[in-house]
Amino acid sequence: MSWELGPGQLQDLARGAALLGTGGGGDPFIGRLLVEHAMREHGPVTVLDPDEVDDDALIVPTAQMGAPTVVVEKIPQGSEPESALRALEAQLGRSADATMPIECGGINSMIPLLVAARTGLPVVDADGMGRAFPELQMETFSVYGVSGSPMTVAGESQETVVINCGQDNPRMEWLARGITIRLGGVAYIAEYSMTGRQMKETAVPRTLSLALSVGKAISTARGANTDPIEGVRGALAPTLYNQLRILFQGKVTDVERRTVEGFARGRATFSDFTGEHNLQVQFQNENLVAIVDGEVRCVVPDLICVLESDSGEPITTEGLRYGQRVTVIGISTPKMMRTPAALNVFGPQSFGLDYSFEPVESLSERTRKPSLST
């Protein structure tokens, strides 16, 4: 059933999306302000359950593209993602019936809502990453056969670029990244236009609701003074993301971060309070692998999320600071993101990591430390 999303739910949605962003995806804070503003002007947004979307409907996903470290400094006007949508409609010679997130984590949970509020289009409760990923071919749409091209890129000065690489989605990402860098490190895009039927076959379903319920669980726990991690565990239990493991508890001791080739790359080091154990997290925009005392405990595409221990507030890589007290959790991705075809596109080796994928629940079983609760 379709439902209405209003400004009152945005804070929870943003918090849940920051968690699903697994350290990347861009801080949803700025996106939330833009959506709030647009909703005050144009009213709430209609969210469509994937099942109720017509097979022949045209869905045009919209998003922001760029390094999260740049996004926090380069605020959009608000019209850019709509420009990307309109430019793609012009290419297709057809109007969109709905928009949709390409990723449910980070600021890209908000961009389609901004487009929806401004245009009156509904937004589909699904996405193409089931979390956040740094590159455009890393979408379930691509894994399961939808072409990203033609895609459009819009900049802050009304520039638009149309990229057509046929079926070659990695090539599309390569060219779009080049344009994004030249636009200053952040751009707005419309891509993977598809039919309702294609969406049902390839999208990760109900991830907008997921972000909302995860965010709400954190808020509720905070209000009730209960453990926010347990709140998240409860919210995830009935979903496709039903395995949560606590990987580490401690504090941030070091962060190396560089913005290179349009990405934020680096690693963060955490130490527990005894000083006996340590955690290393490597990231490319998003957290890729969590290594506790030299052993892999969680690896992409499973989710590695760093939360403030007290409040359960998710911390993005650009928000990591020395001394923060954190709980780092691993969350299982849906089955459709763990298939060989999916791992071939966004498994550890796609990021140049020399690990094979193993589910967080089995890694946790194998390497379980007595000092950590599960």
Added chain:
Amino acid sequence: MSWELGPGQLQDLARGAALLGTGGGGDPFIGRLLVEHAMREHGPVTVLDPDEVDDDALIVPTAQMGAPTVVVEKIPQGSEPESALRALEAQLGRSADATMPIECGGINSMIPLLVAARTGLPVVDADGMGRAFPELQMETFSVYGVSGSPMTVAGESQETVVINCGQDNPRMEWLARGITIRLGGVAYIAEYSMTGRQMKETAVPRTLSLALSVGKAISTARGANTDPIEGVRGALAPTLYNQLRILFQGKVTDVERRTVEGFARGRATFSDFTGEHNLQVQFQNENLVAIVDGEVRCVVPDLICVLESDSGEPITTEGLRYGQRVTVIGISTPKMMRTPAALNVFGPQSFGLDYSFEPVESLSERTRKPSLST
């Protein structure tokens, strides 16, 4: 009057275009082979005098874009510039009535002929640079009010990109350069689509004929064992390029050349045979300034051309080798390229040079050395 250009004229045309390329523009050799092949298959090309083009005709210039140092290593299949043309026609919703060079120097004298031979379109005897320049806003089309957008970029794997920056031609160049770099350093483009009337108002006229007559003068002198430089002088005398000065005679002693940000940048040093005098030439794809014994003798947009002393063969910057015996000449550009509006776009300061433009004929008068003939 329109005329036919056949394979027999291509060698002279290529030689003249290499001279007008002022060290850059890409060696026309590879382009010539492609055009010869296309002409053998499809027949000769019709060249239209600018005056006979209908005011309402749609002209779509086509070109290669990239660093000349890359062009010599990355040979096109031949269909790429036609793909760029077709993609732009699709954007405009209208078929081209003719194509045209954007620059008459270097390989871009050949690319429109390749398109013309393959498609049957005529080519207009005019261009937008009156020589070669390294950037897309450095066109008389831009100086005199034509928008480069929408432009299209085609790569070797059937990728196409459409760039629309409205009236902002430097921004268009910036984005197109980013794409060209990501395509491996060379790409094929269609841009500055315009009406026949706009072409007559903004293009440098009859530069294809110019390249042909300059090339033919060099061949003729070589055959008759006369001075090829004097042959060039004679060919230029009745044209808009009627001032030729010999800047230096000597040999190449040093070449510094780097391919950076998609351009070939560097400087070449020449010494005369007494070892008392030296010439420095700085280039960004094309030669920008010629400094003899510390004094500027010729500066962009006037043409600085390095020729083999014996044969009159033009030498591109990527062809410069230690010990070559050369004659370096300066040639006046047409008046429309020396206006304040034009110098603002492709004068010395547009290349970061700290010189004001002064015509080669007056620089030569002022700094004339007794040891050099004029």
